Amino acid sequence: MGTKNLISVQLICNHYNIPVSFIDTLNEFQLVDIIIENKNLFIHKSQLKEVEKLMRIHYDLEINFEGxxxxxxxxxxxxxxxxxxxxxxxxxxxxxxL
Known part of the structure; x- marks a missing residue:
């Protein structure tokens, strides 16, 4: 499987200045799917919008992961x-x- 439609979790975290543990926790709650390829973590590009939405809710509104x-x-x-x-x-x- 190629990484054409995948985005590196590390790249996302660096861009938005968030910890990788945030994406890991989203994965634990089954809110995003992490794909492991060549020992690197990726998410599908289609999930980026959802990650951004969840990030805003979590950090801006201070909502915990259960919320x-x-x-x-x-x-x-x-x-x-x-x-x-x-x-x-x-x-x-x-x-x-008719």
């Missing part, structure tokens, strides 16, 4: 419900136009 886990899951549920509402509205519009 981060709860907030993250609630935000995912809200996003899922929004998608479902959009789908149902589209179906309703289809049937109203």
């Amino acid at each position: 981060l886990d709860a907030i993250y899951n609630l935000l995912n549920q809200v996003e899922s419900l929004k998608e479902e509402i959009t789908l149902l509205q589209n179906k309703l519009r289809f049937y109203e136009d």
Whole structure:
């Protein structure tokens, strides 16, 4: 597996001035997936946005990791419900136009 779509955890931590243990703890709470390749830690590029969001919540709002886990899951549920509402509205519009 190549590192084309992966970002080094060390690079992220250096860029945002956060400890590697932050990403490790996110991994322990299953909020991000760490990929180990050639003894280096990586995350997928698609998870970078989530890491940034979780970092802001944790450091700016001083929310602990248990709270981060709860907030993250609630935000995912809200996003899922929004998608479902959009789908149902589209179906309703289809049937109203008949």
